[in-house]
Amino acid sequence: MGRQPGLSVRLKLTLSYAGFLMLAGTLLLAAVMIFYLYFLPAGWIDTNGNFWIDRKLLLRTFAPFMALVLAFLLIFGLLGGWILAGRMLAPLTRITDSTRMAANGSLSHRIRLPGRSDEFRELADAFDTMLARLETHVAEQQRFAANAAHELRTPLAITQTLLDVARKDAQHDPRELADRLHTVNTRAIDLTEALLLLSRADRGSFAREPVDLSLLAEEATETLLFLAEEHGVTLETSGRPAPTSGSHALLLQLTTNLVHNAIVHNLPRQGIVWTTTDAYPGTVVLTVENTGEYLTPQLVSTLVEPFQRGTERVRTHHSGVGLGLAIVDSITRAHGGILTLTPRPGGGLLSTVRLPVTGADGHLRGPH
Structure with missing residues (x-):
């Protein structure tokens, strides 16, 4: 299946998480800026304009606010990361579901993942190709098994008929019966040997x-x-x-x-x-x-x-x-x-x- 070139999954994840961290850092800096602009106590600057810090006041006033901001960022990061990862890994979920269906014996379905080419879509296309080949192979094997059963049943049915005729007809020439049975049996042996040879060739189990x-x-x-x-x-x-x-x-x-x-x-x-x-x-x-x-x-x-x-x-x-x-x-x-x-x-x-x-x-x- 031909697809237009697109960004790789690794690059997409990198850009997504990098953008999310940039957003989180921006929120953190904005929170600090807002705190210093609007919530900085007047007692932190003396009458000469010098900046000084009361560590106890900083710990008592600034730390709880930062704790709230960090808690918000943690919750926001978990939810945002969960949503982003879910969106990025949704194709993998479809591939996994299709794999389970194939493992249960269903070979007729296909993933047919939409979108431009990336690692997930290449994997889905390769999996669809594998399913198509497996379905064809299984159909061929089933058809072969049915034909083989039919071909093997024919000499057995002829043998049964000859034996039934001989049992009912006491005057039947036993030599003629033996000749016919020999011919039918030879045909069955040839077919069996051909099936074994075909199986051996398909397995590739031979010395070179x-x-x-x-x-x-x-x-x-x-x-x-x-x-x-x-x-x-x-x-x-x-x-x-x-x-x-x-x-x-x-x-x-x-x-x-x-x-x-x-x-x-x-x-x-x-x-x-x-x-x-x-x-x-x-x-x-x-x-x-x-x-x-x-x-x-x-x-x-x-x-x-x-x-x-x-x-x-x-x-x-x-x-x-x-x-x-x-x-x-x-x-x-x-x-x-x-x-x-x-x-x-x-x-x-x-x-x-x-x-x-x-x-x-x-x-x-x-x-x-």
């Missing part, structure tokens, strides 16, 4: 080591060569060494997921997948590009959300569990990188992963 993305690209391509041949897809891999630092297992999973996604979501026949790596000052780049159906930018923007499967949520034998690109995005962010998905003009998808580069000394270079 030097990794070359070009070698990972070759390994992923060799691993998925059989799947590509089955789908009639040609794999082309090229590029320069792309050294970075991170988890070898997670970055291999990232590369494999991208190539797997490019193979499965491709043309029925004669599809192509291009996997390239490159290195620039401060950045290494992994690019996976594939032919395929035409994708709109609106659809591409949702592909990193869990359980999204391209143009429709229809499963095929190798379509995966709908977490491939979500895992890629989480692994990329855990390594300080950026994942970019762009629809190709002729159909298909261009996936680009940018990670910090590693120098010869093994340290990361560039932003991460």
Whole structure:
């Protein structure tokens, strides 16, 4: 939220209390002046015009008056200071109330503190930004939990149906039942492992080591060569060494997921997948590009959300569990990188992963 520059809270408090003390001093001097002008006893000046002081008379006459003035200044100072402090710290009270509401689980409210920019308003704006991010994160987690529960319930429901049919039909071939149960169980295991991998990537709990993305690209391509041949897809891999630092297992999973996604979501026949790596000052780049159906930018923007499967949520034998690109995005962010998905003009998808580069000394270079 843009604000016009204003005085800081410290300067405002300094000016306020300094002004109040000046006012109190002025009142004190005025009281003394009034006392000497209007209440000074005539016996304090002799017939020659010399000024003399009777200490007992001064103590008896002046001290009670000053005591009354000081008492008045004390009460006035307490009340004035209380009012000034309350006015200056009112924004902090709003921030505190909002913090309590957030602690009780309400993330939809915002402080929206009015006025020009100062320390309190910067704090309020930062708190509003944090609440917005937390609300978005909680909504994503709730949506993810609902989708995960739905996806996990499906294989369990299929298993229950198969078992009910087998129990009612004594003539049912047990080998066919075992094959179907094996397929469903494999799907459930794959989904569970994908959820665990996604959670591990989000936590960032992994050891870092030097990794070359070009070698990972070759390994992923060799691993998925059989799947590509089955789908009639040609794999082309090229590029320069792309050294970075991170988890070898997670970055291999990232590369494999991208190539797997490019193979499965491709043309029925004669599809192509291009996997390239490159290195620039401060950045290494992994690019996976594939032919395929035409994708709109609106659809591409949702592909990193869990359980999204391209143009429709229809499963095929190798379509995966709908977490491939979500895992890629989480692994990329855990390594300080950026994942970019762009629809190709002729159909298909261009996936680009940018990670910090590693120098010869093994340290990361560039932003991460």
